[in-house]
Amino acid sequence: MTASAAFHFRDMAGQNRAEQARTEREGNERARFASGPPLRQTEGRGSAVTLRGVTKAFEGGAPVIKNLDLDIPAGQFVAIVGRSGCGKSTLLRLILGLETPSAGEVTVGDGSGRSTQRIMFQEPRLLPWARVIDNVAVGLDRSGGRVQRRARASAVLDEVGLGAKAGVWPATLSGGQRQRVALARALVSRPALLALDEPLGALDALTRIDMQSMMERIWRTQGFTAILVTHDVGEAVALADRILVIEAGGIALDVPVDAARPRRRGDPHLAALEGRILDHLLGRRA
Numbered sequence: 446m447t448a449s450a451a452f453h454f455r456d457m458a459g460q461n462r463a464e465q466a467r468t469e470r471e472g473n474e475r476a477r478f479a480s481g482p483p484l485r486q487t488e489g490r491g492s493a494v495t496l497r498g499v500t501k502a503f504e505g506g507a508p509v510i511k512n513l514d515l516d517i518p519a520g521q522f523v524a525i526v527g528r529s530g531c532g533k534s535t536l537l538r539l540i541l542g543l544e545t546p547s548a549g550e551v552t553v554g555d556g557s558g559r560s561t562q563r564i565m566f567q568e569p570r571l572l573p574w575a576r577v578i579d580n581v582a583v584g585l586d587r588s589g590g591r592v593q594r595r596a597r598a599s600a601v602l603d604e605v606g607l608g609a610k611a612g613v614w615p616a617t618l619s620g621g622q623r624q625r626v627a628l629a630r631a632l633v634s635r636p637a638l639l640a641l642d643e644p645l646g647a648l649d650a651l652t653r654i655d656m657q658s659m660m661e662r663i664w665r666t667q668g669f670t671a672i673l674v675t676h677d678v679g680e681a682v683a684l685a686d687r688i689l690v691i692e693a694g695g696i697a698l699d700v701p702v703d704a705a706r707p708r709r710r711g712d713p714h715l716a717a718l719e720g721r722i723l724d725h726l727l728g729r730r731a
């Protein structure tokens with residue numbers, strides 16, 4: 446065996462051990478996300494959101510959002526559901542200041558504009574030429590040295606159970622892992638408001654449930670305000686403190702979800718609530 450082949454062999458053995466350790470660690474993480482003890486909610490880090498008389502019409506079109514009033518207290522987990530094209534993403538973009546209202550006012554945080562806001566989409570939108578850790582560090586502002594930024598990114602990767610993937614390229618990850626990197630990138634700056642636009646829409650059912658538990662756990666630990674747009678009413682009911690049903694440019698239903706956390710799939714109270722919201726969306730009014 447040549448020296449380089451021997452080195453390669455040793456390297457591969459090391460890689461296998463690392464792979465095994467990673468698998469174990471990820472397994473432990475998954476178990477912890479799925480069944481971890483309820484965590485104390487951290488107070489005071491989230492931004493409050495207020496909309497007053499907000500209307501949004503795109504050029505030449507009818508208003509998508511009409512004279513909408515909404516108050517989201519700091520730290521609340523709000524889910525937004527509604528039929529395709531009803532204006533969910535537009536509402537999220539208005540809250541984030543990515544769209545300007547045609548009329549009315551949107552206020553986030555204390556109004557000073559200093560609170561950090563992040564958004565996560567259905568597609569992870571990672572940089573293919575940057576390693577996982579650097580993709581996460583992109584979510585930080587330019588302050589702090591490279592070592593500090595990487596240390597912060599590494600800690601958040603651990604939080605999403607991907608510490609062992611810090612040095613790999615995005616192309617080598619599964620779809621669920623890529624979304625976890627996107628979540629880490631969104632969380633690395635410790636945002637006061639996290640907007641999620643169908644973040645789990647492209648994932649298989651089991652990965653979705655894993656990710657939902659993980660998002661809930663991180664939200665409970667960090668205390669940010671979460672606004673989740675989803676087509677999955679079961680997901681809304683599992684995660685949210687409150688569900689908004691958007692219809693005809695306004696809030697058709699504003700439903701509190703008062704079940705204890707962590708919530709159990711199949712809970713009859715939650716199933717009844719899910720049925721009620723689905724009936725509304727499908728036009729089957731009681």
Ligand SMILES: Nc1ncnc2c1ncn2[C@@H]1O[C@H](COP(=O)(O)OP(=O)(O)OP(=O)(O)O)[C@@H](O)[C@H]1O
Nearest residue numbers: 503504506509527528529530531532533534535536
């Ligand atoms: N930049 C834009 N210019 C013109 N019209 C727009 C623009 N963005 C959104 N719209 C229109 O506003 C309406 C609401 O769009 P929006 O993307 O908010 O819907 P949505 O509820 O998020 O739908 P989906 O569930 O399919 O994502 C649609 O009729 C859409 O065509």
Ligand SMILES: [Mg+2]
Nearest residue numbers: 533534535642
């Ligand atoms: Mg949308």
